[in-house]
Amino acid sequence: TTLGEFYNARLHEYFSAHRGWRYRLLPNSRLRKELLAxxxxxxxxxxxxxxxxxETLFALVRERDxxxxxxxxxxxxxxxxFVxxxxxxxxxxxxxxxxxxxxxxxxxLP
Structure with a gap:
């Protein structure tokens, strides 16, 4: 149940949402490190x-990042x-x- 609560609290949103425009401009691994920690x-x-x-979730977080x-x-x-x-x-x-x-x-000549 602890793992399920963690998934619902932190990982579900991470897997279902898209990163914002800031991440597109300056991608970093801050969120990945936080989630893995x-x-x-x-x-x-x-x-x-x-x-x-x-361990499967570790691999999925890494792959998604x-x-x-x-x-x-x-x-x-x-x-x-385009520019x-x-x-x-x-x-x-x-x-x-x-x-x-x-x-x-x-x-x-003119």
Whole structure:
């Protein structure tokens, strides 16, 4: 019952909710460390069967954090792609205007 209470109190929300936009910008393992520390603290009160289940929960918390981290990095890569594409076209236009005005000032045709 101790493990079930811990799951309902802390892990259910962790597994069912998405990380926020702050995590996407600066992913870290703070929540993972907190949950694993709390779960480690709970293991002293568990029976042998519950400890096996706790080991499964340890693995699931690690896997969920790894997936969230990969998703955050993928989101950052996509965001960079959109920013890069959005800034490339104005840069090309500015380069074209610069070449045209340089050509005009060097005595080229209007």
């Amino acid at each position: 709390e779960l480690t603290e709970q293991t002293r009160y568990l029976s042998d069967d519950e400890r096996k289940t706790a 790894d997936l969230d981290y990969a998703e955050a990095l993928q989101w950052r890569l996509r965001a960079w792609l 890069h594409i959005a800034l490339t076209y104005p840069l090309l236009i500015a380069a074209g205007l610069h070449a045209w005005t340089a050509h005009l000032f060097s005595g080229g």
